[in-house]
Every structure is written in C-alpha cells, then in structure tokens.
C-alpha cells in the first residue's frame with residue numbers, strides 16, 4: 001500500500017477541502033508507487049484518469065467557493081490550478097508515449113506531489129483562513 005502523504009499540518013481548516021486533499025494525495029501516492037514499481041500500464045492509466053477527473057472536481061469546488069465569497073485572490077489561484085492541470089495532462093501524455101520511466105516517476109514526485117503539498121500549505125491555507133473569517137462552513141461529504 002502506498003504511504004500516506006497527509007499530516008494534520010496540511011489542514012486548511014475546512015473539512016470538505018481537507019477531505020478532498022486527502023483523496024488527491026492518496027491517489028498521487030498510489031500513482032507514484034505504481035510508476036516506481038512498474039505496475040501494469042492499465043493500473044497506471046486508470047490512476048491517471050482518476051486523478052485528472054478528481055483534480056477537476058476538487059479545483060472546481062475550491063473555485064466555486066472562492067467566487068461565491070468574493071475571494072480577492074481568485075484569479076491568481078485559478079491560474080495556478082490551470083497550471084497544475086496542464087502538468088498532469090502533460091505527464092499523462094508522457095506516460096502514453098514512453099511508459100513508466102524514471103523521469104516520469106521523478107516528475108510525479110516533484111511536479112505533482114511536492115507541488116500540491118506546497119500549494120496546500122500556502123495558497124489553500126490562505127483560502128481556508130479567508131473562508132473561516134467569512135464564517136463559511138463546509139463539512140465533509142459522504
């Protein structure tokens with residue numbers, strides 16, 4: 001089983017967003033392990049497909065709440081989300097063309113996992129604090 005990347009320091013103080021971050025990190029860890037251990041290409045492709053869909057779902061949720069609450073840094077936050085989606089799409093293309101190479105594994109660890117951890121600890125925690133000040137309560141979803 002892939003190692004867990006979540007720790008409580010990553011909490012943005014909004015249960016719904018934390019729940020989605022845990023889901024993303026879980027599947028990113030699975031992707032990293034699958035690529036490093038050369039699991040079957042259908043498993044890797046399946047995890048990549050899930051991540052593309054779930055990233056869209058999660059970023060859209062954050063963006064919806066930013067918009068609904070007049071978040072002043074909406075445009076900047078949106079732009080970094082778009083950048084991550086492009087990176088993920090590009091790595092999916094690399095996988096299709098070249099398979100589970102060491103450079104793909106390296107890119108997953110740096111451009112996806114480390115990127116997301118940093119994004120959560122800076123940009124998303126700032127958003128979480130803003131939503132908290134606004135009194136916005138978003139509970140976990142079943």
Ligand SMILES: [Fe+2]
Nearest residue numbers: 062119123124
């Ligand atoms: Fe974000």
